[in-house]
Amino acid sequence: MMRKTLNASRLQQEVDRRIHRLQPIVEDVVKAVRAKYNLSTEVKETGNPFGD
Structure with missing residues (x-):
């Protein structure tokens, strides 16, 4: 189990x-x-096109 953890950490x-x-x-x-x-x-605010 330690080996898998070590490999996951390295990955x-x-x-x-x-x-x-x-x-x-x-x-x-x-x-x-x-x-x-x-x-x-600038980021444009499109709003909700359905008006909910």
Whole structure:
């Protein structure tokens, strides 16, 4: 059981490390897409289209 826990812990650490590495790449891509398509950086509030 200890081995599975250790392996799960290592896997979680590796996932966290990879996600952390990808964060700047994702941010750069989002900026590039916003610039290319002239998208606003503000979040638009759409509300409820059904008026409930």
